[in-house]
Structure formats: structure tokens, C-alpha cells
Amino acid sequence: MKGRVRAAVILGTVIGLMAGCAAGDRTKTEAGTVTLVFKHGKIAGPPDAFRGLLDRFEAEHPGIRVRDESLPSSTDQQHQFYVISLDGRSADFDVLSMDVIWVQEFARAGWIRDLSPLLPPEERAAFFSGPIEAVTFEGHIYAVPWYIDAGLLYYRKDLLDKYGIAPPRTWEELVGAARTILDGQGDPRLTGFLWQGKQYEGLICNALEYIESAGGHVLDRDGKLVLAGPPARRALTFMRDLTVRYKVSPPLVTTADEETTRRIFGDGRAVFLRNWPYAWNLFERKDSKIRGKIGVVPLPGFSGYSPAATLGGWQLGVNRRSRHPEAAEALIRFLTSAPIQKATALEIGYKPVRKALYRDGELLRAQPFFLDLYDVFLTARPRPVTPYYLMLSQVMQPEFSAALVGLKSPETALADAQLQMSHILFGRAGT
Amino acid sequence: MRPDERRLGYALVGPAVLVLTAVALLPILAAAGLSFQRRMPIFEIGEYVGLANYRFLAGDPRFWNSLFNTAYFTIVSVILELAAGLAIAVLLDRPFSGRGWMRAVLLVPWAIPTVVSARMWEWLYNGEFGLLNYLLRATGLSVEPVNWLGNPHWAIHAAILMDVWKTTPFAALLLTAGLQTVPRDLYRAARVDGAGPWEIFRRIMLPALKPMILVVLLFRTLDAFRVFDAVYVLTGGGPANTTETLSIYAYKVLFQTLQFGYGSALAVTAFLCVALISLVYLALLGREYWKRMLA
Numbered sequence: 265m266k267g268r269v270r271a272a273v274i275l276g277t278v279i280g281l282m283a284g285c286a287a288g289d290r291t292k293t294e295a296g297t298v299t300l301v302f303k304h305g306k307i308a309g310p311p312d313a314f315r316g317l318l319d320r321f322e323a324e325h326p327g328i329r330v331r332d333e334s335l336p337s338s339t340d341q342q343h344q345f346y347v348i349s350l351d352g353r354s355a356d357f358d359v360l361s362m363d364v365i366w367v368q369e370f371a372r373a374g375w376i377r378d379l380s381p382l383l384p385p386e387e388r389a390a391f392f393s394g395p396i397e398a399v400t401f402e403g404h405i406y407a408v409p410w411y412i413d414a415g416l417l418y419y420r421k422d423l424l425d426k427y428g429i430a431p432p433r434t435w436e437e438l439v440g441a442a443r444t445i446l447d448g449q450g451d452p453r454l455t456g457f458l459w460q461g462k463q464y465e466g467l468i469c470n471a472l473e474y475i476e477s478a479g480g481h482v483l484d485r486d487g488k489l490v491l492a493g494p495p496a497r498r499a500l501t502f503m504r505d506l507t508v509r510y511k512v513s514p515p516l517v518t519t520a521d522e523e524t525t526r527r528i529f530g531d532g533r534a535v536f537l538r539n540w541p542y543a544w545n546l547f548e549r550k551d552s553k554i555r556g557k558i559g560v561v562p563l564p565g566f567s568g569y570s571p572a573a574t575l576g577g578w579q580l581g582v583n584r585r586s587r588h589p590e591a592a593e594a595l596i597r598f599l600t601s602a603p604i605q606k607a608t609a610l611e612i613g614y615k616p617v618r619k620a621l622y623r624d625g626e627l628l629r630a631q632p633f634f635l636d637l638y639d640v641f642l643t644a645r646p647r648p649v650t651p652y653y654l655m656l657s658q659v660m661q662p663e664f665s666a667a668l669v670g671l672k673s674p675e676t677a678l679a680d681a682q683l684q685m686s687h688i689l690f691g692r693a694g695t
Numbered sequence: 696m697r698p699d700e701r702r703l704g705y706a707l708v709g710p711a712v713l714v715l716t717a718v719a720l721l722p723i724l725a726a727a728g729l730s731f732q733r734r735m736p737i738f739e740i741g742e743y744v745g746l747a748n749y750r751f752l753a754g755d756p757r758f759w760n761s762l763f764n765t766a767y768f769t770i771v772s773v774i775l776e777l778a779a780g781l782a783i784a785v786l787l788d789r790p791f792s793g794r795g796w797m798r799a800v801l802l803v804p805w806a807i808p809t810v811v812s813a814r815m816w817e818w819l820y821n822g823e824f825g826l827l828n829y830l831l832r833a834t835g836l837s838v839e840p841v842n843w844l845g846n847p848h849w850a851i852h853a854a855i856l857m858d859v860w861k862t863t864p865f866a867a868l869l870l871t872a873g874l875q876t877v878p879r880d881l882y883r884a885a886r887v888d889g890a891g892p893w894e895i896f897r898r899i900m901l902p903a904l905k906p907m908i909l910v911v912l913l914f915r916t917l918d919a920f921r922v923f924d925a926v927y928v929l930t931g932g933g934p935a936n937t938t939e940t941l942s943i944y945a946y947k948v949l950f951q952t953l954q955f956g957y958g959s960a961l962a963v964t965a966f967l968c969v970a971l972i973s974l975v976y977l978a979l980l981g982r983e984y985w986k987r988m989l990a
Contacts, residue, residue: 463931527824658952662757
């Protein structure tokens with residue numbers, strides 16, 4: 265018996281070593297072929313779908329092989345990986361996928377290649393304008409949008425219909441609708457409106473949607489800091505009032521992220537939800553309690569102002585130290601081409617960055633929901649487009665959080681944030 | 696010791712010293728070196744600024760806030776862990792059927808990866824779904840749901856409770872081991888002399904456990920002071936930075952805003968605090984004990 269166990273262990277080790285060698289061989293450049301390394305976050309959808317697309321690229325481009333490597337699913341960890349590798353002049357990967365808020369930073373640092381030739385001005389018009397703005401640094405394009413995301417308002421169609429209420433177009437209407445339904449239902453387990461108020465990047469995404477739909481901005485067109493002002497004050501006051509005055513949002517929103525709110529809404533326990541498009545497919549799954557009972561509309565704005573969904577999504581760039589920049593650009597051109605964008609949408613569910621696809625019959629038949637998304641993506645606004653963005657966000661997060669939980673008045677929180685932000689932008693450039 | 700023996704001793708210790716230098720000392724020195732620079736790679740800034748980062752740190756309210764949070768978290772959680780660990784160790788010292796099982800089960804929270812248990816607690820604390828609020832309602836202790844992680848006064852205590860749940864087993868295990876060293880005859884003799892359970896605990900168990908208690912305190916204090924993953928997953932430092940610890944602040948400055956110089960100054964400060972705590976404990980542990988350990 266003992267002997268058999270030992271034999272099994274030895275066999276296992278040998279097989280492991282052989283597999284290791286085989287994997288090692290794949291990374292080596294065979295004569296005449298280059299191997300691109302493509303780093304990206306976890307790919308949603310069926311596991312083979314994405315590899316299938318890359319296989320298609322390899323078939324169309326003999327001589328180029330693509331090794332795709334997944335990074336941890338946490339966005340913060342991906343950012344950390346890229347920062348350490350790129351600052352360390354690593355050439356271990358060629359193509360990288362970047363969150364919409366990183367491109368300015370990476371471009372300013374000189375870590376990614378200027379990809380302007382990939383997207384000549386006439387080509388840019390085919391894309392949504394928000395992502396194009398986010399990837400443009402000092403007039404040059406540093407990444408090509410890959411897929412797009414934006415904040416949406418999900419609502420319970422069945423409940424709104426029952427009370428004869430149309431989906432709200434303003435924040436005030438949303439409060440009124442939630443109030444009517446909550447009072448009418450009299451269900452203590454039902455809550456009105458869920459959103460993300462935990463101290464993290466998502467809080468900034470949420471807060472900017474109120475601030476900009478009240479006519480406010482963080483930076484104006486000339487890059488002047490204009491956050492602290494009546495619109496932002498109105499926005500933060502309103503967000504706090506959602507829980508304490510109108511009582512349509514439960515107190516837990518001050519610690520909620522996307523998944524927390526998605527689950528409560530998915531359990532049928534909320535009338536409205538602010539979330540990203542990914543939640544739709546989960547709500548429409550066969551085992552979902554609210555399947556067929558929901559609708560989506562653009563987020564409301566304050567009356568008299570247009571709504572301002574925060575832009576999300578991922579962009580593809582090339583490591584400046586890549587040894588195969590032409591092959592890397594070919595891969596990006598392939599992944600962002602109209603046919604592959606359509607295939608990605610159909611097979612993985614990622615939302616295309618090319619506007620024309622939202623009129624594609626086949627795509628709309630498979631994903632009718634895309635029709636509702638078009639207007640949202642068309643007007644989605646990038647977070648402040650500056651290499652300093654991540655620093656500014658780190659300042660705003662605790663200040664906005666303090667205003668939401670009532671530790672500071674909106675005035676004080678905004679004034680404190682503005683002071684620290686002006687120190688970052690115009691004082692000494694960091695310490 | 697003969698000279699050649701001494702030489703052999705150095706030769707044998709040499710590789711270990713080299714490895715320690717390479718993996719521990721050099722990174723610490725590198726971080727200390729960075730902390731004297733203003734270094735922000737995205738703006739191609741990298742210059743020597745002497746103590747400027749530390750001067751800025753002294754006047755940075757966010758640093759003092761995080762230091763206070765860290766100290767509060769450490770003191771409260773370590774005291775609770777020691778008390779609970781001691782109670783469990785004393786209970787487990789009595790022979791009863793299933794004691795082996797109890798000891799094994801006790802280790803479960805300690806064995807779960809921190810990030811996983813933090814996610815689990817996040818749901819326990821959830822204001823709507825959470826088990827904790829359900830229990831409060833069911834027992835009539837509180838009708839209104841408590842917003843454990845979203846309320847600035849509750850959040851740090853929620854993080855402490857999770858840490859206590861997770862690491863009490865570690866304290867209990869070490870203290871149980873400490874109690875094994877007490878000869879059973881002592882208890883019997885004490886009982887013959889008319890000592891009650893409290894007397895036995897105070898006069899026999901506690902003195903015998905003293906070195907082990909210090910070891911527990913040392914390990915737990917250092918761990919708690921460096922706390923990162925548990926709190927980061929649970930609250931991200933919020934609401935309004937009320938749970939932002941020194942490690943979390945350093946992480947945000949280093950890897951989210953890429954201020955390598957100032958971030959390193961924060962990290963070095965955290966390191967100095969930890970080093971200081973260790974020195975205090977080592978002094979408390981006493982020369983006698985260390986002579987025994989090193990002998």
C-alpha cells in the first residue's frame with residue numbers, strides 16, 4: 265500500500281513537471297512568431313467565450329499568439345499590479361486593460377504608448393464621446409475604449425404600474441414615487457431607493473451623478489476647482505435627506521456597495537436601485553425573484569437639469585516597454601473592431617463602445633435591453649479627466665462619507681475637500 | 696568556547712543572517728530611503744527632501760486620525776482577545792469528554808482566511824439581512840435595525856468584534872499550551888490546602904501563565920497594530936475615515952494615489968511604532984525568560 269502511494273506521488277510530480285515544461289514552451293517565441301501577453305481583469309460570461317475570440321485573432325494573424333492572463337478581480341489590486349510593474353519598467357506584458365479613471369494617470373507617467381494612429385479623428389466619431397474624452401491626454405489618444413458602463417436606474421415595473429406612476433425623470437419625482445409606493449404597500453420589508461454610499465470609489469460615482477445633475481462640477485472646463493458651491497451642497501444635502509428626511513433609502517446605504525444593493529433589490533425588497541448594467545442579466549436569470557418585473561431608465565436629474573450618469577468601463581492600451589508594439593496594436597484593433605465588439609456583446613455581455621451597434625438588429629433581438637442603454641451611454645460623463653484624479657477621489661471619499669453619515673455638514677465637508685484638493689492641484693505637487 | 700568552534704558557529708549562522716538581510720533588512724532600508732524623497736512616478740518627481748515628509752506627517756490630521764484608530768483598535772481588541780482566550784483556556788484545561796473535538800472546533804475561525812471571514816461578517820452586520828440585527832429584533836433588545844458598518848460610532852467596534860472572533864482561538868491555543876506545563880499535583884495540593892477555584896486560578900494558573908500571556912500580548916498587539924485586510928474588506932476605512940487604520944492609509948497613499956515618498960514615510964512610521972511596542976514587550980518579558988529561550 266505504502267509503495268503504491270509513493271508511486272502515485274512520484275507519478276504526480278513527474279506529470280506536474282511535464283505540464284510545467286509544456287506551459288513553459290508555450291511562452292517561448294517560436295521561429296517567426298511573437299507571443300503577446302494580454303493582462304486584464306476577470307472576464308465575465310462563459311469561460312471559453314473570450315478565449316474563442318482570441319483564437320479567432322490568432323487564426324486571422326498567423327505569427328501572433330496571445331497569452332491572456334487574468335488579474336485579481338478587485339480593481340484596486342489590478343491598479344496596484346500595473347503601478348508596480350510599469351514603474352519597474354516591466355516588459356512582461358504587452359496589452360493591458362485599464363479602468364476609465366486610470367488612463368490619464370498612466371499616460372502622464374509615460375507608461376503607455378500613444379495610440380493616436382489607431383484612432384484617427386474621423387474614426388473617433390464612431391465611439392461614444394465619454395470614453396474618448398477619458399482616453400485623450402494632451403490631445404493624443406492613449407488607449408482604445410473596449411467596453412462601456414454607466415450608472416442606471418432600475419425600477420420595479422410591477423409596483424410602478426400598480427400605482428400608475430411613470431418612471432421618474434427628476435430626483436424629486438423619484439422621492440415622491442418611492443413614498444407613494446412605500447405608503448401604499450405598507451410592507452416594512454420593502455425599501456424605496458438603494459444606492460452605494462460606502463466610503464470607496466463607488467461613492468464618488470454616485471455623488472457625481474447628483475452633483476452634475478444639479479449643474480455642479482468638480483473641475484470646470486479650464487481645470488479650475490469649482491466643487492464647493494450651491495449645486496454640490498444641494499446634491500450632498502439631498503443624498504443625506506434620502507435616508508434621514510424623506511426616509512426612502514435605508515440607513516444601510518452609507519455602507520453599501522454594488523453587490524449589497526444588487527442582492528436586496530434582487531430579493532424584491534426595493535422599488536428603485538442605482539447600479540451598473542451588469543445587474544440586469546442577474547435580475548433576469550431564471551431563478552430570479554424579480555424576473556420580468558423590472559425596467560431601466562436613465563438616472564434622474566434635479567428638475568431643470570439634465571441627468572448625468574457616471575461613466576465606467578475598460579480601455580485597452582499598450583505597455584510602452586512592449587517588445588511587440590505592432591502586434592499589440594493589431595490585437596487592440598481587432599478587439600475594438602465592430603464585428604468583434606458585436607461578438608463580445610453577444611457572447612460575454614460586455615457593452616460595445618461603438619454607437620452603431622446599438623441599432624444592430626441581431627444584437628437588439630438577443631439583448632433588447634441594449635436599446636435602453638444607448639441614451640445613457642450617449643450622455644454618460646467621465647469622472648474628472650486629470651492625472652490627479654485618484655488623489656482627488658481619495659480626498660472626496662471620506663469627506664462625502666462624513667456628509668452622508670452626518671459627521672459634517674455638506675458645507676464643511678465640501679469646504680474641507682476643496683481645500684485639500686486645491687493643495688494637490690495647485691499647491692506643492694504632493695509631498 | 697574554543698576559537699575554532701566560534702568560527703564554525705559564525706559560519707553556520709552566516710547563511711541565515713544573509714537571508715534575513717536580503718528579505719527583511721534591505722526592504723526596510725529601501726522604504727526608509729524612499730521616505731526621505733518626494734517621489735511621484737506619474738509626475739516624474741523624484742527628489743531628496745530630507746525630513747519634509749515627516750514634517751508634513753506631523754501636521755496631517757488624517758495621519759493622527761488613523762494612528763488613533765489603530766491604537767484604539769489594538770488596545771480594545773487585544774484586551775478582549777486575552778480575556779476571552781484565558782477563559783476558554785481555563786475551561787478547556789478541565790478534562791471532559793469531547794475536549795479534543797472542542798479544541799479542534801475552536802480553531803475554525805482562526806483557520807478561515809481573513810478576507811473570507813471579513814466578507815462573512817459584512818453580511819452578518821448587514822442592516823437589512825444581517826443575522827445580528829435579526830437576533831436583536833427577535834430577542835427584543837432593539838426594534839430599530841442597527842447600522843453596524845455605516846454608523847461612524849459602531850463601525851470600529853464592529854471591526855473589533857470581528858477581529859476578536861477571529862483571533863481569540865490563537866490566544867486560547869497558546870494559553871492552553873501554557874496551562875499544560877502546570878503539574879497536576881499543584882492543583883491537588885492546593886485543593887488539599889483548601890483553595891477554591893478562584894484561588895487556584897489566581898495563585899497557580901496566572902503566575903504559571905505569565906510568560907505565555909506576554910507572548911500572546913506581543914503577537915496579538917503586533918498583528919492588531921498592522922491590521923489591514925479585515926478592516927479594508929469590511930469598511931474600506933469608512934464611514935468618514937472612522938475605521939481607517941495606519942496600514943490602510945499607507946496603502947491608499949502608496950498604491951492608490953502613488954505618492955511613494957509620503958506613503959513610505961507613513962509605512963516607516965507604522966514600522967517604528969511596531970518596533971517600539973516590541974521593545975516594550977521584550978523588556979517586560981524579562982531577561983530571565985529570554986535567557987531560558989535562547990539557552
